Amino acid sequence: xxxxxxxxxxxxxAKQSLFAAIAANFAGLGVAGDDVFIGYMENTAGDWSxxxxxxxxxxxxxxxxxxxxx
Numbered sequence: 001x002x003x004x005x006x007x008x009x010x011x012x013x014a015k016q017s018l019f020a021a022i023a024a025n026f027a028g029l030g031v032a033g034d035d036v037f038i039g040y041m042e043n044t045a046g047d048w049s050x051x052x053x054x055x056x057x058x059x060x061x062x063x064x065x066x067x068x069x070x
Contacts, residue, residue, distance in 0.1 A: 001037045007064070008042035015040055 002022065019040075023033045045057035045064045056062040 001039070003039045003041070005041050005043070007048075008044060010042075 004018075019038055022038060023036050026036050027033060046055050048057050049055050050062065054061065057064045
């Protein structure tokens with residue numbers, strides 16, 4: 001089981017490509033595709049804290065990473 005937590009904004013096609021790539025890489029290690037479970041959860045910048053009890057993306061202390069290709 002693989003759990004991915006990331007910021008929202010990626011299109012369904014990008015997620016499907018990621019899932020396929022993960023399954024393909026595990027297949028190369030001998031893991032059957034029906035044994036690869038992926039949970040993909042999205043949230044917003046205000047849902048992240050990197051310590052000190054603050055949501056640094058929301059406060060501006062940290063820049064929100066741009067999506068690749070955005």
